[in-house]
Amino acid sequence: MSEQPSPNNKVSTSQVRSLAIIWVVLTVLVGVGTFFGLFWALGGLDGSNADTKAASEMVTDPSTLPVDSVLANEVGSDDTKSVSESTDTAQVELEPTFTEPPTDIPATPSPEVIPSDTPIAESNDAVPTAQPVEPTVAVPDPTATTAPVVVASSGGFGLGGQVIHGGLLALDKMQAMKMSWVKIQNYDLAGATIEGDINNAHNNGLKILVSIKDNANHNRITAPDYQEQFIQYLERVASLGADAIEVWNEPNLDREWPADQMGGANYTALLKKAYPRIKAANPNTMVISAALSPTGAFSGGCGSIGSVYGCDDKPFLQAMVNAGALNYLDCVGMHYNEGLLPPSATSGDPRGSSQHYTRYFKGMLDTYGAILGGARSICLTEIGYLSGEEWGYLPSAFSWNPSSAINMTVAQHAEYLGQAVSLARQSGNIRLFIIFNVDFAILKTMEDDPQAGYSLIRPNQSCPACSAVSAAMP
Template structure:
């Protein structure tokens, strides 16, 4: 009997203890709410939705890798209240298109004069790259298209105003890009003889589905090439253009032998054998595609000269103009990614040759704009600042950026965007880069990324401040 009494006492005590614990749990969780991760969520988008920081989510949930969360995961949102429900959009109206063999969303969107993003939203498409023959798609705001006119190789529109974008491996961070004021995404596509444009078409669809204009930078796959198949490249460019990109950059850094055959470097050859034929081919497919000349490697290595072994970019640009380049481009491609000072400065670089124009943002703008006689605007297809703050020691060749902080990286990108917009000379600025993670070896690309190692994006906020 005594045994049973003791047992009842123990059981009662346990029940009471559990009840007390249960009573305290709601008080703890009342300090925040629980979010169940949905498809497409990132810590950044969740943090913005609830008005908290990424770091607070990481700490509250013991997350080791802020870039790795999964659908269905339950996250505690410390100090937050439940957001207002997202209003249900009204049913889409418009014409109905029946998918035919060989069609893509990009081609359908171009046919009706709407965006891929609009079609994706109107039809609740989970995968914009997956449509089937016979599928019925609502085209919001679209009208039945008339017969397609045959486009003529006439100059396309020069970009108006100032627009911002980012170079990305993927669109994992599309929301951060939009928050930063980016309306363009740049993808680099490597050409090799016999290459198909299908991968380029996939990238175009992905960019359009996310609501971005798409710049494709087309360059050679092989570095230090022995030769270039010009005819094959023009055929490839034509096929790429048929996928409906908004802009194409023709080649990359043709003034150095890493990208052009050694001993054959020639601005005239670039214009006459690559740029001009590519321009004609692109405009024959769609005159509205913006053609950007391949940005050059900013350098003073060749002492202001231009030879078959290599060229400084300023004399190369002058020779391009003499070869008629201005009639075969809509915009001049520019790279700038070696700055260690605010872009407003035009002197004071502590490195050797401190008066060289490539050291400073403003002197790069003026050198490039004046080299073409102001006849074409500038398009920065790469502009970035390197900070190793959250990664460690830089390779020796990049030691010049050892003291650049993440805060400076964010501030300078925003200032460059602000100055470019006010200059009247720059139409497009692509931030290099959004999401690269490569650090080892001799190319510390992650140090340029606006998405930092901990998942934060200080530059998203500084760019937002100047772009909105």
């Protein structure tokens, strides 16, 4: 027989009520503590509390180097020299596409832009040498793709800077320069800190551009199963509130895209899949095509220089336009990181192939503008000038100026950036101007990595370019 409970052990109504109240209070306290712990860990409203990557995570990514360096590293400096001397095309300038802002300020009215929901005719005219054999398994039939969905407004002129991570180490200086955008580079599809980075930018009054690629899987980018995984990540970033997404990076070089499937039509096939999915996730996210590596090293088409395979950016962009890419983007990405002269210059570069358009900021704008014909605006997702003055040298692959081991002085670095902002604002077809970079010199040294030499914030924490850039903005 089971033992019966004693009447004396019965719990009273008041005891039950007290226990319930204690339980509720403890639950609330634990919940509040957990919320503030997570809020603090993700950066909260203060940029200084944002997630900060360990220094070991910020090592140089080979994809962030300009094309000279890639050739120097993969081919050898002697081979690079012989290539540049034996052709009349520009030596490949390995430009730095490196590791990881209030309302846009209106600029001079831009030429009439065709809304992205107005299809632009696709052409079958190919640029003869610019397209290697296109794979049949990795890309869909261009005519079978759904038309674009919704488009972000063309907007005005937005100024921003690329930061080393989402912590915004120089927020005060960005604000002083009247920057309204910040850019971070996303190197994989894990996105462990992406939500905190987006929230931190917005909490500090900045819009955010997330440039997304996947270093470990760049050779799989044309595989249908991987493309689906990649596009799902783009959808996630858009749904978290990214104001702009750059879809991949420099697909005209084999460090970023498989050589046997490289070409403007193949990259366009990825855009055609990604664009409507991003817009469905967030109609307000601006879709920017991957900026190409500016180069004339591949003789006007595609080919190999030593172990490096790539395509010149001009025919690659033309092939994108021919394949209908302008229907599947809001802005055309562009990089410019090899300048030695003022941005208004159109001649006089001291290097070989001094006539090539990639040597000059204005040459780049004019070349891309002619291909686009006013149908879309240009987004400069990286623009920078390299000075090694504080170190007294630059890595050999980046020492482009035959008369100066440091390329240019810090004063010239500041002057040229200010002039470039002014010229871009006046051009009328530049929608976004992202300076590379804001703060890399805070956490990086020179050694074989020139990223610190591009930095607005110099090694001594000064910012000579801040006043020049600010003066170029209204």
